Amino acid sequence: MAEQPHRDRRRIGNYRLVQLLGEGGFAEVYLAEHIHLNTRAAVKLLHTQLANEGVEGFRNEARMIAGLVHPHIVRVLDFGVEHSVPYLIMDYAPNGTLRQRHRRGSRLPLQLVMSYVQQIAAALQYAHEQRLIHRDIKPENMLVGRNNEVLLSDFGIALVAQSSHFQKTQDVAGTLTYMAPEQIEAHPRPASDQYSLGIVVYEWLAGLPPFQGTMTEVAIKHAAAVPPSLRLFVPELPPAVEQVVLTALQKDPHARFPGVLAFAQALEQASNHLAKPFASGFAPTSSNELSTNRLPNSQFSQRQFPAPYGPAPLASESSTQLMPQTSDQHLFSSAYYSAPQTPSSPAQIGGSLPLQPAYPPYSPGQLSSPPQTGQPLSLPKGHNMPRRTVIAALAGGAAVVTVGGLAYYAYTNVRKGASGVFSIPGLSSATAPLRTFAGHTDLIWGTSWSPNGQYIASASADGTSRVWNVFTKQPLFSYRSDIQSEIQKDGAYSVSWQPDSSGIVIGFEDGTAQLVDLTTHQQTRLYDSKNANNIRGVLFAASISPNGRYVALAPTGSSNNDILIFDAGTQSIVDTLSGHINTVWSLAWSHDGRYIATSSFDMTVKVWEWDGNTGVLLYTFNKHTSPVFSVSWSPNASHIVSASNEGQIYVWARDNGQILSTHSGGFAVAWSHNGKYIASPGGSDLKTHVWNAQNGQLLHAFPTGPISSVSWSPDDSRIATASIVMISGRTVNRNIILVWQI
16 A cells, blocks of 8 residues: 555645545545646545556556546546556545435435436436446445535446456455345346445435345345335335335346336336336436436435434445455446346245245336235245355355455255254254254244243244244244234234243234234234324334233334333233334343333433333443344343444443443344353354353354344253254255254
């Protein structure tokens, strides 16, 4: 890397560097003035030195990018190599980026989103016609020009990839949060930019991107997971708009819109409730087919909820990036492409269903209806998924391993027994799970071991809760809500047991928690979160108290993120706990029932004291710097362990938040009943860790792969993990429960 001291006093070509605008791991961006014309420009100095053989390659691609002339693309004015350091000189956009204008967590009005999409789509269509793929579409690369127009920036990650040092990783460059599945597999195409723009649109509307977690978890979700319904976050959003966005987010690039302009126009039609269908193969070919609307000079109104990731930095991005050796926000990213690639067969997961969202591709006027059922379901068979997709999702090619040091675990010689139960022969007791339960067709969000130790219950985004007998290895039943969903997919997000193990309380996406009897497999009580306006909130968390007298619900979208406490018998609300300013993701009763801990996207954990009639806020823990997804109590209720999205786990005192210890990992965490152990994901090693709760010593590391939930058996001799596991090196079951001996 070239020397940096006093660089702001240097000249680059005919430009004098005036002020550092931003710096990342891969480049510095300066405000500069032309020494003769006194005009301003932005100068990007790349943190690399090109060998002689790489200079010409850089110049060739820079010429290509400098040839992009469009009202919504930042113009490259000049480029060169000075002292082996490549640089680019670009138009200066004085009003910052769309990330700076709309901080993380902002929910934008639909009309404003449409204006942005029209401008960005026009720029992308033009670039695609020039046989260029951007490959790094995100708000940080969308600048605001002098007249408040949107300007697409940062074509050209491949500029510095000409040297042999980087050639092995250049094809997977980009930002993982917004990256299309085929781009993760190192096969970007124009439809990849459409997918990335779809992720951005989702984030603008919902306030957060659809897939979150560790690098590995996000990659797997891009490859396999259905995005959560946008109407979870924006109930008033027209269903047709949601279907347009989900079509742009199809896993198979051939199932998306024929072109990025077709996506933009479909979004406009859907938001205006137009019913004119698109002709087959519709794909505008001229950038003039969409207006290049400019932004008004006044600030836009926008609904805000606190940014879960903190303020956006000027020139660095917290989203995981797949970059050679390092990551940066303001790199150009382009790839010259030739002929379209041969379509591959869509991945299969969920019986014979293709690996697509549970919504049909967009067709104006044709909306899918959610299924209605209140009966226990038959248990479906397992599903297959192409090995190539899974390996790319887990490993992201060599670049992911280089950046994150990641690995994946392939269980070989897996044999399927009766009732969908898998066995894994040939592994020692130290590395093989005791039990493996399969059957869910989507991510498992919750697991819970019955107090009598005989059963394990689960809750899944596929809309079902399932119960297995641990000793017989047989599935007992599967249950789906019989409430008509107000959204298009009624997932189950949480499950907890009655103290006598006679039934389970399931929290559903339809805003209800339902008590299901273990013997009859039927609902016996219903706890409804709907408010005075008859609107229900999605239940990410629902839990019955240790004495069975109360049920706590954490609905979002209907009651200002309040926690509702119900009388378990009368099914009426006893009290409402208010204080969180964003979605509550999890809640846990202390073992004595005197306290409730709630964690939220507002990055806090709140502790409430409960006297049987009223809940009082006792303490707010605010050391996390991203959404807190899981909380668990020590047996004596003196301490809490909490896990968040940034991969940090804290063990802290209930009354004053004093931190006892910290650990790497995140998302799921559980304290053993005897108080000796804590189980949680271990982070980049893709194992579930069991560690000493007092001194933090690692005791066990089970090869579970990424997990979304963990639960202890009552005698603390075993744990159950909701895992994502490779099977036979060619298929994946991302909806599997593994039981491990401690």
